[in-house]
Amino acid sequence: MILVDIYDMASWWTLVIALQVIVISTYFFWSKKKSKQYDPLCNGKAVEWNPIPIVEHDVTIEEPPLMGKIDDNVLNVGSSSFLCLDKEEYIIDGALKALDKYGVGSCGPRGFYGTIDVHLDLEERLAKFLEVEETCVYSYGFSTIASAIPSYAKKKDIIFADECVWFAIQKGIDASRSTVRYFKHNNMDDLEEMLAEAQRKRELNPRRRAFLIAEAIYFNTGEVCPLKRFVQLARKYKLRIILDESLSIGVVGKHGRGLTELLDVPRDEIDLIVGSLEHSFATIGGFCAGTHFMVEHQRLSGLGYCFSASLPPMLTQAAISALDIIESKPVILEELSEISKKLNSALSRLKHFTFRGDEISPVKHIYLKKDDLTDRLKHSYLRNITNYCMEKGVAMTVAAYLRDVEVNCPEPSIRLTSSRKLTDDTISLICSLLDEAYEKVGPKPELQPV
Amino acid sequence: MAATVVNGCDGTSEMISPNKPQDCNGKQGKLLNGKVNKYENGFVKSTHLSNGDTKWSSGGVPKMDWSAYDTFPGSFEKCTLLTAALTHVGLYILMFLGFVNQLLFKPKVATEKNREGYATLYDPFETFFSRYLYRRVRHCFNRPICSTPGAELTLKERASDDRNWSFRFTGEERRCINLGSYNYLGFAEGAGGATHAGVRAAVRRYGLALCSARAELGSTPLHQELERTTAAFLGVEAALVVGMGFGTNTLGLPGLLGAGCLALSDANNHASLILGLRLARATVRVFRHNDVRHLEQLARAAVAEGKWRKIVIVVEGVYSMEGSIVPLAAMVALKKRLNLQLYLDEAHSVGALGARGRGVTQHAGVAPADVDVLMGTFTKSFGAAGGYIAGSAKLINWIRAHGHAHTYAHSMSPPVAQQILSAMRLLDTPAGQQRVRQLKENTHYFREQLREMGVVTLGHRDSPVVPLLVYTFSKMAATVERLTAHGIATVGVGFPATPLNKARIRFCLSASHTREQLEQCVRAVRGVVAELGLAYSRARPHKRSLPA
Numbered sequence: 001m002i003l004v005d006i007y008d009m010a011s012w013w014t015l016v017i018a019l020q021v022i023v024i025s026t027y028f029f030w031s032k033k034k035s036k037q038y039d040p041l042c043n044g045k046a047v048e049w050n051p052i053p054i055v056e057h058d059v060t061i062e063e064p065p066l067m068g069k070i071d072d073n074v075l076n077v078g079s080s081s082f083l084c085l086d087k088e089e090y091i092i093d094g095a096l097k098a099l100d101k102y103g104v105g106s107c108g109p110r111g112f113y114g115t116i117d118v119h120l121d122l123e124e125r126l127a128k129f130l131e132v133e134e135t136c137v138y139s140y141g142f143s144t145i146a147s148a149i150p151s152y153a154k155k156k157d158i159i160f161a162d163e164c165v166w167f168a169i170q171k172g173i174d175a176s177r178s179t180v181r182y183f184k185h186n187n188m189d190d191l192e193e194m195l196a197e198a199q200r201k202r203e204l205n206p207r208r209r210a211f212l213i214a215e216a217i218y219f220n221t222g223e224v225c226p227l228k229r230f231v232q233l234a235r236k237y238k239l240r241i242i243l244d245e246s247l248s249i250g251v252v253g254k255h256g257r258g259l260t261e262l263l264d265v266p267r268d269e270i271d272l273i274v275g276s277l278e279h280s281f282a283t284i285g286g287f288c289a290g291t292h293f294m295v296e297h298q299r300l301s302g303l304g305y306c307f308s309a310s311l312p313p314m315l316t317q318a319a320i321s322a323l324d325i326i327e328s329k330p331v332i333l334e335e336l337s338e339i340s341k342k343l344n345s346a347l348s349r350l351k352h353f354t355f356r357g358d359e360i361s362p363v364k365h366i367y368l369k370k371d372d373l374t375d376r377l378k379h380s381y382l383r384n385i386t387n388y389c390m391e392k393g394v395a396m397t398v399a400a401y402l403r404d405v406e407v408n409c410p411e412p413s414i415r416l417t418s419s420r421k422l423t424d425d426t427i428s429l430i431c432s433l434l435d436e437a438y439e440k441v442g443p444k445p446e447l448q449p450v
Numbered sequence: 451m452a453a454t455v456v457n458g459c460d461g462t463s464e465m466i467s468p469n470k471p472q473d474c475n476g477k478q479g480k481l482l483n484g485k486v487n488k489y490e491n492g493f494v495k496s497t498h499l500s501n502g503d504t505k506w507s508s509g510g511v512p513k514m515d516w517s518a519y520d521t522f523p524g525s526f527e528k529c530t531l532l533t534a535a536l537t538h539v540g541l542y543i544l545m546f547l548g549f550v551n552q553l554l555f556k557p558k559v560a561t562e563k564n565r566e567g568y569a570t571l572y573d574p575f576e577t578f579f580s581r582y583l584y585r586r587v588r589h590c591f592n593r594p595i596c597s598t599p600g601a602e603l604t605l606k607e608r609a610s611d612d613r614n615w616s617f618r619f620t621g622e623e624r625r626c627i628n629l630g631s632y633n634y635l636g637f638a639e640g641a642g643g644a645t646h647a648g649v650r651a652a653v654r655r656y657g658l659a660l661c662s663a664r665a666e667l668g669s670t671p672l673h674q675e676l677e678r679t680t681a682a683f684l685g686v687e688a689a690l691v692v693g694m695g696f697g698t699n700t701l702g703l704p705g706l707l708g709a710g711c712l713a714l715s716d717a718n719n720h721a722s723l724i725l726g727l728r729l730a731r732a733t734v735r736v737f738r739h740n741d742v743r744h745l746e747q748l749a750r751a752a753v754a755e756g757k758w759r760k761i762v763i764v765v766e767g768v769y770s771m772e773g774s775i776v777p778l779a780a781m782v783a784l785k786k787r788l789n790l791q792l793y794l795d796e797a798h799s800v801g802a803l804g805a806r807g808r809g810v811t812q813h814a815g816v817a818p819a820d821v822d823v824l825m826g827t828f829t830k831s832f833g834a835a836g837g838y839i840a841g842s843a844k845l846i847n848w849i850r851a852h853g854h855a856h857t858y859a860h861s862m863s864p865p866v867a868q869q870i871l872s873a874m875r876l877l878d879t880p881a882g883q884q885r886v887r888q889l890k891e892n893t894h895y896f897r898e899q900l901r902e903m904g905v906v907t908l909g910h911r912d913s914p915v916v917p918l919l920v921y922t923f924s925k926m927a928a929t930v931e932r933l934t935a936h937g938i939a940t941v942g943v944g945f946p947a948t949p950l951n952k953a954r955i956r957f958c959l960s961a962s963h964t965r966e967q968l969e970q971c972v973r974a975v976r977g978v979v980a981e982l983g984l985a986y987s988r989a990r991p992h993k994r995s996l997p998a
Contacts, residue, residue: 049756054706054791054822055844059851064669069657079662086657095658095865096650100641103598104649104869105833107631107638110592112941114631117596117606133560139835140694142701142859152571167858171700174729209569238568268564278860283659284693292560297572299592300580307721308696309632309829315863318658397666400857405704415666 062383065390074390075426077416078397082251082362083322083332084420086282091321098317106310110299114310122316125323126275126287130249130257132267134295137287137319138304139311141278142168144286145244147304148274149213150176151297152240157209160194160239162186163408166219169244170407173213179203182407185221188229195237210239216248216259220399220410222357222364227259231269240271249273250280252360256326256333262360280326283318285311332420336362339427340418346427347416352438356413365399365413366434370443375403379412381443386414388437394430511753514746514784520814523740524774524909529921529986537921537951544923548582557581558615579945587927588614590942596623598640599631601962603939626939627967629957632770634802634914635885636962637833637873644881645833645872649865656864665850668861676867680838683874684800684808685818688847689840691870692855693862695797695827698837699726705853706793706823707732712758714748714790716740716765718772723764723795733758739772742780749788762791762822767799767810771948771956773909773917775803778814782821793823801831802914807877807886813912834869836862885961889914892959892968899972904985908954916957917943918975920984926953929978936974 070076070086085091098118108114119137126135138144149172153159159173163182173180181198184190191212198204212234214225225243234241245258253261258275260267267273272294277285288295288302298305326332340362347355347364357364368378382398389396399415416430529537559581562571589610597604605624608617631638637645652672662668673691680689692698703726707713711732715723717739727734735752737745745763752761763785765776778794785792796809804812809826811818818824823845827837839849850856876882893914900907906919920926926942933940933955944953957971979985 049753049758049789051758051760051789051791054760054762055842055848058844059847061847061850061856062665064665065667066669066671066674067660067662067667068670069655070660076667078667079660081659081661086659086661092653092658096653099646099649099653099865101597103600103638103640103643103833104645104866105638105829105835107599107633107829107833112591112630113593113595113599113603113628113939115592115594117594120594140697140859142854143694143697146700154573157569167854171729171854175725177728206567206569209571238565240565240568240571271565278659278661282657282661284860284863291562293562294571296560300584301576303721303725304694304696304700308694309827309835312835312863312866314653314865315658395667397662400663400665402852402854402857405854 065387065395067395071421074393074395075421075430076395077419077422077430078395080247080279080363080417081282082336082417082419083280083282083326085280085322085325088321088325090325091282091318094321095314095318098314102313104312104314106312108310109306109308110310111306116310116313116316118313118316118320119310122320122323123287125320126289129255129323129327130267130273130275130289132273132289133292135287135289136295136298136302136305137277137285137311137316138302139285139308140304141246141276141284141286143304143308144276144288145169145242145246145274146172146175147302148272148288148298149173149211149242150303151301152176152242152272153178153209153211157211158198158203159211159213160191161213162215162218162225164218164220164223164410165213165215165244167402167406169213169215178211185218186223186226188226188233191230192233195233195239199237204237204239206238210237211242212239213242213244215244215246217251217358217361217363219247219363220365222361224358224361225259227263227265231265235269241269242272242274243270244274246274246276246286247279247361247363249275250322250326251333251336251362253333255330256280277315277319277322281319281322283315283322285315285319336418336420339420339422342424343416343418343422343427346431350431351435352442353434355416362418364416364418365410366416367411367413368443373443375409375412377443381441382412382414384441385434385437388441389433392433392437394433396430511750511787513750514742514780514787516742516780519742519777519780519783521742521777521780522910523777524772524913526772526774526908527906527919527987527989529906529919530988533921533986534951540922540924541951544583544586548578551582552578558612583923583945585614587923587942587944589617590927590930593939598638599628599633600638600640601628601633601636601960601964601967602626603628603631605934605939624934624937626934626937627963627971628939629959629971630939630941631960632798632830632958633833633960633962634798634831634889634958635807635833635873635877635882636960637831637869639833644876645869648872649868652868653865658865659863660861662860663856663858664861665857670861670864672864672867672871673861676862676871677838679871679874681840683877684811684824684840686824686840687843688845689838690846690850690856691828691836691838691862691867693836693859693866695829695835695837696722697855697859698825698827698839699723699795700729701726701855701859702825702839702849702853703727703732703793704730705849705851706730707760707762710757710759712752712761713793714745714752714761714763716769716776718769719764719766720770720795720797723766727764732762739769740774740777742777742784745781746784749784749790753788753790760791761788762793764793765795767794767796767826768803768913768915769909770798770915771917771943771954773907773913773915773956775799775813775910775913776810778810778816778821782816786820791822792820794821794825796824796826797837798830798915800826801877801886802889803912805886806883807831828866828870832870832873834866834873836866836870889959889961892961892963895965896957896959896968896972899968900975901987903976903979904987905979906986914959916959917954918957918984919952919954919986920982921951921953921986923953925982925984926955928982929955929984932978932981933974936977938971938974
């Protein structure tokens with residue numbers, strides 16, 4: 001009797017469990033099937049969705065002036081060929097020889113037969129020139145730093161950057177998805193405060209990579225980075241430095257090795273130096289320089305390095321030739337720095353404009369003195385002024401920014417570049433032309449509401 | 451505003467009529483039965499039409515009937531379980547050996563100096579991978595050449611005395627047939643090439659670089675001419691050119707998309723597209739490679755959410771690692787039905803596909819205007835550098851104003867621009883048309899020969915990129931080594947460009963390859979396949995696994 005009971009009990013439980021299994025698995029399969037065929041657009045409810053067109057509204061863009069060669073018919077003080085190497089026959093000849101030998105494109109990324117011997121030459125020459133262990137050449141100036149930053153900084157890391165860094169750095173920081181803190185422009189006290197606070201909050205800790213990013217000479221202000229203090233802070237708080245020397249390599253320093261040479265900062269204090277071949281070298285491309293340990297990493301993880309076709313060989317050859325000239329005639333660097341200084345003293349005598357930019361910087365920003373205008377108005381006045389100057393034979397440009405994308409959009413300005421071709425006469429011509437243009441097409445005092 | 455935020459459509463409130471916020475947050479009622487829906491479609495469609503209602507109401511948009519389109523995603527033969535298992539085991543053995551190696555020997559690499567107490571710079575697995583797995587095959591990559599990357603190239607031979615930790619040049623050079631470069635139409639030519647004289651003249655006329663952005667002082671008549679010609683070539687209103695192909699995507703996409711936009715991105719999209727979408731801060735959903743049904747499912751779900759400002763399908767024309775061609779006609783139909791937008795990256799297809807080299811639009815018989823954004827590069831077919839974005843005049847103006855390239859990136863080098871211009875003009879002459887035809891012929895011949903060998907190749911019949919699956923790292927390296935010894939330069943592709951166990955050899959064909967050269971390649975490949983046992987294909991050789 002008891003045995004029967006147990007058997008009965010067991011079978012009852014077995015039945016329940018079996019039923020449960022069946023119910024649950026049916027439900028599971030049923031719901032799986034349902035989710036596969038579930039289609040929200042056919043379910044009997046109204047769906048109203050009005051996508052905005054891919055072009056949200058019509059925009060008119062300012063037609064940029066059409067140029068020929070740099071300095072064709074006009075005196076060009078807008079393009080950043082500081083050393084005027086674009087005119088050197090030696091470079092053109094070298095590039096044409098490379099064209100004969102290699103053709104134009106490299107038809108592949110560096111990994112897949114896009115490494116041509118001139119690339120290796122250039123990397124070696126740059127490393128020797130900058131006295132670093134290794135360099136790697138990118139095929140576009142913008143992509144150099146924009147790829148270099150995310151190859152080191154990742155999502156959990158923290159970046160401290162100057163608020164006036166140029167756009168490519170901002171995009172590099174964006175791509176890294178790291179936490180970012182922008183400190184006040186060239187304000188080392190602000191940076192130190194920020195670092196101290198981050199340390200207090202344990203945001204800086206030995207498990208989190210931390211980076212300091214700055215430019216040697218700021219493209220957006222023409223001011224020089226206080227590098228020594230910068231390095232001190234980085235060592236104190238254990239941050240790695242990524243320094244953009246685009247505007248300083250081939251410009252400042254006795255041999256043109258950049259701000260590190262000028263301020264006598266040992267180059268191994270800077271973890272990664274990023275340079276551009278698009279300014280002084282007057283070709284296309286960019287490069288990263290540093291220790292073997294740092295730079296080698298980019299060859300596998302720099303997106304713009306791995307996944308982009310390599311720099312066309314003729315442009316690479318042009319950079320090598322430019323390096324030849326800089327190395328053999330360092331006197332051209334002195335000439336440039338003389339002219340930059342002269343330009344500063346001339347610009348300080350402008351009647352209607354203020355300007356920004358250190359003496360050694362080849363880039364100067366000119367602002368309207370009148371400051372009760374909106375940025376949009378300022379921009380259009382400056383545009384009129386540059387157009388006027390263009391008609392009179394001096395090409396200059398209003399610095400172009402995407403106002404709503406910049407982290408900290410600079411005030412509208414004319415970006416003037418000094419270059420070796422300028423003389424005392426042309427400098428005074430530029431200054432008088434600027435004032436003349438202001439009086440002709442600039443803001444009229446009587447038209448402005450008080 | 452508060453109400454709309456609760457419903458999950460903040461930022462889009464002006465786009466969605468405030469009367470119907472309930473559609474925003476996916477609160478749609480439960481579905482009764484999948485099958486019922488399927489049968490309901492036709493019925494619902496008719497009421498939809500008879501209502502004369504412009505909205506998608508009561509029953510919505512019918513699903514696509516894919517039988518009318520060519521949705522073939524490309525040939526992707528699955529490997530046997532045994533092969534997959536062996537590949538994995540092989541990889542684990544390699545990793546184990548690497549691990550032991552790491553324990554016993556100090557790696558011969560530079561270490562960081564003077565940075566004690568800093569957070570380690572690199573991810574440990576990444577370091578391990580590059581030291582103990584990638585190093586073993588390092589000699590197959592980054593091989594330097596010293597000639598044009600044309601039909602043939604000259605390799606500078608390297609040797610390593612320390613198991614690939616470092617290389618030295620032996621000083622010898624080897625002439626190889628080039629099946630590695632993206633030289634589809636054979637425009638990689640040195641002196642005596644079809645475009646050479648024009649490029650030389652452009653160097654003299656415009657110099658090598660303008661040292662300024664396009665929006666500042668970097669525009670020349672040459673750039674304008676190039677943009678006009680590109681637009682006319684593609685059959686659209688306008689185009690803009692950027693000095694770097696990778697940069698075209700990363701600098702252009704942020705101008706088009708923004709927060710609140712959804713990108714439906716193919717699983718095998720190129721790194722530049724992924725980076726561009728990340729920079730644009732768009733939400734990204736990934737659909738299986740070339741799978742229009744999965745895309746449709748994602749797209750319908752996204753449309754039903756109703757909260758997206760734009761939904762853009764982001765695809766490539768020819769996928770460089772898969773050799774497959776996008777089913778463009780099907781995608782355009784889907785995009786039209788659901789009112790989506792389409793961004794097409796023609797990096798590998800412009801010039802190489804289509805009867806007249808217009809790219810995948812011509813190949814698929816789609817009007818170029820039906821694709822919202824046409825993007826492509828000049829690196830591959832045109833033997834130059836840089837890229838373009840083309841489309842309606844409105845679109846191009848928008849990208850100039852909102853994309854990053856026009857404002858910040860230095861303008862394209864004039865000789866490069868001239869090279870593209872000359873090549874593009876040449877393509878419309880009989881000689882240029884001959885190149886397009888030759889490429890197609892070469893592609894068909896080579897694919898046919900490989901299929902007869904019984905190896906697994908991926909992709910479509912017309913695609914000039916021919917990947918040959920070898921699965922394991924070691925076989926990839928061995929194949930590349932042996933082919934080089936036979937005088938053929940090819941590319942092995944492994945992780946990270948492909949999944950860990952899907953290493954492959956990639957052949958890129960060119961119009962400049964002669965039949966003799968290809969025959970030589972086929973002979974060499976046949977030898978290697980027999981030696982290494984690469985004939986993994988289970989499809990019988992005579993059976994055509996690809997549609998003609």
